[in-house]
Amino acid sequence: MNTRDLGGPILRSVSRSFYLTIRLLPGELRAPIGLAYLLARASDTIADSARAPAASRRAHLADFRQMLRHGNTEGLPGLQSAIDSEHAGERKLIAHLDLCIAWLGTLPDFDRAAIVSVLEKIIHGQTLDLERFPGTGEVVTLSDDAALEEYTYLVAGCVGEFWTQLCAHHLPRYSTFPLGELSALGIDFGKGLQLVNILRDLPADLRTRRCYLPGDPRALFPRWHARAKELLDSGRRYIAAIHPARVRAGCFLPWYLGVKTLDLLEAQSPLESNTRIKVPRSTVRTALLLAPFAAFSNRLLLTPTT
DSSP states (O other), rough: OOHHIIIIHHHHHHHHHHHHHHHHHHHHHHHHHHHHHHHHHHHHHHOOOSSOOOHHHHHHHHHHHHHHHHOOOOOOHHHHHOOSSSOHHHHHHTTTHHHHHHHHHOHHHHHHHHHHHHHHHHHHHHHHHHHHSSSSSSOEEEESSHHHHHHHHHIIIHHHHHHHHHHHHSSSSSSSOOOOHHHHHHHHHHHHHHHHHHHHHHHHHHHHHEEESSSSSHHHHHHHHHHHHHHHHHHHHHHHBBBHHHHHHHHHHHHHHHHHHHHHHHHSSSGGGGOOOOHHHHHHHHHHHHHHHHHHHGGOOSOOOO
């Protein structure tokens, strides 16, 4: 197996939707962003592995962070034997983590440093999860609004920041916005997508005795739904502010699906549904049809999502 397989079949097996986004990107961005996604998916698999106790998963996340920092695979066999997943693609990814780490070592210094930095933030967020939510006893909620804002930054907002830094580095005239202002919009964009996931997955999380909303989920749902809309509106402004057509199309897909998911959650609270709320395949097809128009025009991005 080689890096082409990691960035192709394995990436497609662990995320069909994000694989579509990767395929839309300019060639110089596909390797660093695709690898960053694979490494983040690997850390997520480590954090979620039901076979290993929480303390063991925290230790393996710490080992994984050291592997990324130093480029070695010491401790990898123990991690691979302890971590399991019901998802075949995730099992294959964990089995080939040595190739992912080797691939990381071949990237240019800027790309490698950016990937390590964003993975350290993500792993920190996942470690906090394992410390906060024991998964037994009564439902545990986050302590306050700041804790939720921090969590959405650590596991997704930092990805928007990483994405912006990488694109600005590789693509001339990425945006006329100052990098700091654009990064702030990218952070909000990522946080908004994560908050949509949190709201959609409330029932499943409650069954595992966790609640990311800082209090009664029924009472707080409308306010955090409004916050997700506000954050995704930053995503709309982000897409409108960047120039490369392929990146605009790649950003449009998750933004559009996030907005449509929020619409479904507004029409019916997930706490009152017997099935997991998700956009239908027809909406995904519509997003794919609209993406080429969003790549070259802001017409689809003129209306605020709030």
